[in-house]
Amino acid sequence: MILPxxxxxxKPADMNRRDFLKSGGAVATLALAPGVTLMAFGGQASAAAxxxxxxxxxxxxxxxxxxxxxxxxxxxxENGWGNDKHAADHPEAAPQWxxxxxxxxxxxxREFALPVMCQHCENPPCVDVCPxxxxxxxxxxxxxxxxxxxxxxRYCMMACPYKARSFVHEDVTDQKTHAPRGKGTVESCTLCxxxxxxxxxxxxxxxxxxxxxxxxxxxxxxxxxxxIAQALKAYPSVAIRDDLGLNPGVRYSNL
Amino acid sequence: xxxLFVLLMLLxxxxxxxxxxxxxxxxxxxxxxxxxxxxxxxxxxxxxxxxVHDRDQTMRLGNREVQASLAECVDCHAVKGADGAPVSxxxxxxxxxxxxxxxxxxxxxxxxxxSRPEAPKQALRTPEPADMPGILAYLKEAGE
Numbered sequence: 505m506i507l508p509x510x511x512x513x514x515k516p517a518d519m520n521r522r523d524f525l526k527s528g529g530a531v532a533t534l535a536l537a538p539g540v541t542l543m544a545f546g547g548q549a550s551a552a553a554x555x556x557x558x559x560x561x562x563x564x565x566x567x568x569x570x571x572x573x574x575x576x577x578x579x580x581x582e583n584g585w586g587n588d589k590h591a592a593d594h595p596e597a598a599p600q601w602x603x604x605x606x607x608x609x610x611x612x613x614r615e616f617a618l619p620v621m622c623q624h625c626e627n628p629p630c631v632d633v634c635p636x637x638x639x640x641x642x643x644x645x646x647x648x649x650x651x652x653x654x655x656x657x658r659y660c661m662m663a664c665p666y667k668a669r670s671f672v673h674e675d676v677t678d679q680k681t682h683a684p685r686g687k688g689t690v691e692s693c694t695l696c697x698x699x700x701x702x703x704x705x706x707x708x709x710x711x712x713x714x715x716x717x718x719x720x721x722x723x724x725x726x727x728x729x730x731x732i733a734q735a736l737k738a739y740p741s742v743a744i745r746d747d748l749g750l751n752p753g754v755r756y757s758n759l
Numbered sequence: 760x761x762x763l764f765v766l767l768m769l770l771x772x773x774x775x776x777x778x779x780x781x782x783x784x785x786x787x788x789x790x791x792x793x794x795x796x797x798x799x800x801x802x803x804x805x806x807x808x809x810x811v812h813d814r815d816q817t818m819r820l821g822n823r824e825v826q827a828s829l830a831e832c833v834d835c836h837a838v839k840g841a842d843g844a845p846v847s848x849x850x851x852x853x854x855x856x857x858x859x860x861x862x863x864x865x866x867x868x869x870x871x872x873x874s875r876p877e878a879p880k881q882a883l884r885t886p887e888p889a890d891m892p893g894i895l896a897y898l899k900e901a902g903e
Binding site: 552553640642643644646648650651652675676678679680681682684685686687689697701702 | 814816818819820821822823830870871872873876877
C-alpha cells in the first residue's frame with residue numbers, strides 16, 4: 505500500500521497508550537468519556553474481542569423438531585441472505601449461513617434434525633488454507649471471513665468439514681448495515697458478531713428461545729459460571745466430527 | 760504527491776470561494792451531526808487511511824468504538840433525494856460520489872456495504888480527534 509508522505513509529529517508514547525487501549529483489556533479507561541455515545545444495539549457493549557473468552561453454542565437435539573426452522577429464518581433476516589435473485593436456480597450453490605440437517609438412525613429408525621452452521625473451531629482448517637489471511641479467528645474464538653481481503657478462491661469452502669461456508673455468486677443490494685456482503689467473496693455464520701460485540705446473543709439463539717423450542721444456548725465456554733459451561737459440565741455432549749481434533753465451539757447434546 | 764497537492768489547492772479554493780464552487784470543483788453536500796474535530800481539509804485527504812485502520816480494528820479485533828466507521832459515514836452524510844429518502848451510491852448525488860466522480864476515483868465498498876443509513880437512525884457519537892501517528896504506524900506495519 506502506498507501512503508502519502510504526511511508530516512505528522514510522531515508521538516510514540518501516545519501511540520502506544522492508544523494502541524494498548526484499543527487492543528482490548530482496559531475497557532473502563534477507554535470507554536465513554538462524557539458525551540461519547542456508543543452505537544449500541546442494547547445491552548453491555550465491550551471495547552474489543554476479549555482473548556479470555558471463547559464464545560460457543562450448545563444445541564439440544566432432542567428439543568429441535570424436524571419441522572422447525574426458526575433459527576434459519578432468523579439468521580436470514582438478521583444477516584440479509586437468502587433473497588439472492590438467482591439462488592433458487594442453483595440451490596446447491598446458494599448462500600447458506602445455517603441449515604437444518606435431517607438424519608435417520610438406520611438401526612432404530614429414529615429421525616432427527618439439527619442446525620449446522622460454522623462450528624467456530626479452535627483449530628479452523630479454513631484459516632489454515634486461506635492464502636490471504638482473510639479467513640481468521642478472532643481473539644474470542646469467533647471464526648470470520650475478512651471480506652476486505654477475501655479473493656474468492658474458495659479454498660476455505662473445500663477445507664471446511666462442515667460445509668459451513670458459501671459463496672456469493674451475484675450482485676447484492678440493500679444489505680444490512682451490520683452485515684455487509686457482496687459478490688465474489690465467501691461468507692458464513694459470524695455468530696452474529698455485531699450483536700456479540702454489543703453484549704447480545706446471536707439471532708438464531710434468540711429466535712429459538714422465543715418462537716422455537718429453546719434448544720440453543722449461547723455463552724462463554726471459558727467462564728465456568730456461564731449457563732453454557734454449567735450445562736456442558738452437567739450433561740453429555742458431543743462435537744460433530746470430533747475425530748478431526750478441531751475442537752469446535754459448537755456442541756450438541758442428545759445427538 | 761503532486762496530484763494530492765493540486766487536489767488540495769482545488770478543494771481549498773472551493774471552500775474559500777463558494778460562489779465559484781460549481782465551476783471549480785465538486786459541491787460536497789452538507790452533513791448532519793458534529794463536524795470532525797480535525798477539520799474538513801484533514802478528512803478530505805485522510806478519510807481512506809482512517810477507514811482502513813478502523814476497518815481492521817472493527818473487523819479483526821472487534822473494536823467498535825472507532826471514529827471512522829463506514830456505517831456511520833453514510834448516516835451523518837446521508838443526502839436526501841426528491842422522495843425525501845437518502846440516496847444510494849448508485850445516485851451521483853451520494854456524498855461519497857460527489858468528489859469521487861470529479862476525480863475519477865471508484866470505490867468498491869458499496870458492493871457489500873449499504874450506502875444508505877438504516878432506519879431507525881443510530882445514536883451519533885461525538886467525533887474525537889484521530890490518532891494519526893498511530894494510524895500511520897499501523898498502516899505501515901500492515902502494508903509490509
